[in-house]
Amino acid sequence: MDHVDTWHHGLVARWWAEFNVDGPEIDYFRGLIAAHGVPALDAGCGTGRLLIPLLRDGIDVDGVDVSDHMLAHCRERAEREGLAPRLLAQPLHALELPRRYRTIFVCGSFGIGGEPTLDARAIVRLRGALQAGGVLAIDLPDATDRARWQAWAERALPRMPNPWPDTGEQQVAADGTVLEMRSRISNVDPVGRVLTMQIRVGIRRNGALVDEEEYTLRHSVYSEGQLIALLVAAGCDDVHAVDGYQAAGAIGSGNAEGVVRVVLASAESSAAFDRR
Numbered sequence: 001m002d003h004v005d006t007w008h009h010g011l012v013a014r015w016w017a018e019f020n021v022d023g024p025e026i027d028y029f030r031g032l033i034a035a036h037g038v039p040a041l042d043a044g045c046g047t048g049r050l051l052i053p054l055l056r057d058g059i060d061v062d063g064v065d066v067s068d069h070m071l072a073h074c075r076e077r078a079e080r081e082g083l084a085p086r087l088l089a090q091p092l093h094a095l096e097l098p099r100r101y102r103t104i105f106v107c108g109s110f111g112i113g114g115e116p117t118l119d120a121r122a123i124v125r126l127r128g129a130l131q132a133g134g135v136l137a138i139d140l141p142d143a144t145d146r147a148r149w150q151a152w153a154e155r156a157l158p159r160m161p162n163p164w165p166d167t168g169e170q171q172v173a174a175d176g177t178v179l180e181m182r183s184r185i186s187n188v189d190p191v192g193r194v195l196t197m198q199i200r201v202g203i204r205r206n207g208a209l210v211d212e213e214e215y216t217l218r219h220s221v222y223s224e225g226q227l228i229a230l231l232v233a234a235g236c237d238d239v240h241a242v243d244g245y246q247a248a249g250a251i252g253s254g255n256a257e258g259v260v261r262v263v264l265a266s267a268e269s270s271a272a273f274d275r276r
């Protein structure tokens, strides 16, 4: 297995582009860039929820993502605002970047695909993309490790696979299209530390559901300690976790309460891209 499976395609990508445009992460990572400098890289930038406001502020930031569909929405949003970002379609584990960065951030994107060997390679590539003195920041899913597994043990595991909810969340897109999204946790694996989630996004026309798409996403759930170990093993310096931003409550995050932790790692010297 050498490719990343995400669910960020088709109508899911459209849902992200239309309705996931805000959040406390934007200010948090803007502050991180202010503290550590540019150029910056938004790794797993998706439809540009963070990238577009940062570009709007005149920040020198590039975006990389494995999903062409997410990037297409990002490019369209940027063009609408007269912005011309450098967007690269690459998986994190095989990054080939045109320059190195002072600040790299990974927001809500690490562990997707459920393939730990690719995640370990991704960390090495991200470390290799830092300038000497640069910083890499990766956020962890919303709840603490203990709270997440506790929530899944109580709410998800006893009924596995969880039934699809009868009704989904409906939202009206900019062109008037009514989109509906439903999601469920279909498996929780505490041994492999993989959460499997499914999503259905459809279009409702005159009340009837048409064009529904279904995707499955496997997500490796890293504890703070595991992520720190990966970063240290990849040759990062001064690896530590800090309190980040207020939890927003992502799908499958368990008890989305409190402050999201962010793991920071620095590079005292620049590394060769092909260390491993």
Ligand SMILES: C[S@@+](CC[C@H](N)C(=O)[O-])C[C@H]1O[C@@H](n2cnc3c(N)ncnc32)[C@H](O)[C@@H]1O
Binding pocket: 004, 006, 008, 020, 025, 043, 044, 045, 046, 047, 048, 049, 050, 064, 065, 066, 067, 070, 090, 091, 092, 093, 106, 107, 108, 109, 110, 112, 113, 122
């Ligand atoms: C949950 S979205 C977050 C997008 C954006 N960072 C945000 O916060 O709005 C995750 C994004 O990461 C991308 N992604 C997941 N795994 C990836 C990988 N291994 N390499 C590159 N992109 C990846 C997906 O395609 C998707 O666009």
